[in-house]
Amino acid sequence: MLLSMVKEIAAKVFIDKMIGSAIEVFDNILKATTEIIRPNRKFERKKIKKKTASMNYKQL
Secondary structure (H helix, E strand, O other): OOOHHHHHOOOOOHHHHHHHHHHHHHHHHHHHOOOOOOOOOOOOOOOOOOOOOOOOOOOO
């Protein structure tokens, strides 16, 4: 029983280290590629027109 618990704990610690470093790298990529939305910006966002429903679609 003790041996199985040690195996589980060791596996969880190993996985936590891998996941933690992966999340850290992902955060760094996001920080490098995102831009701040400025108030009074020059370029307006593109307005996307709402799609019409298909002819076969019946609204409830």
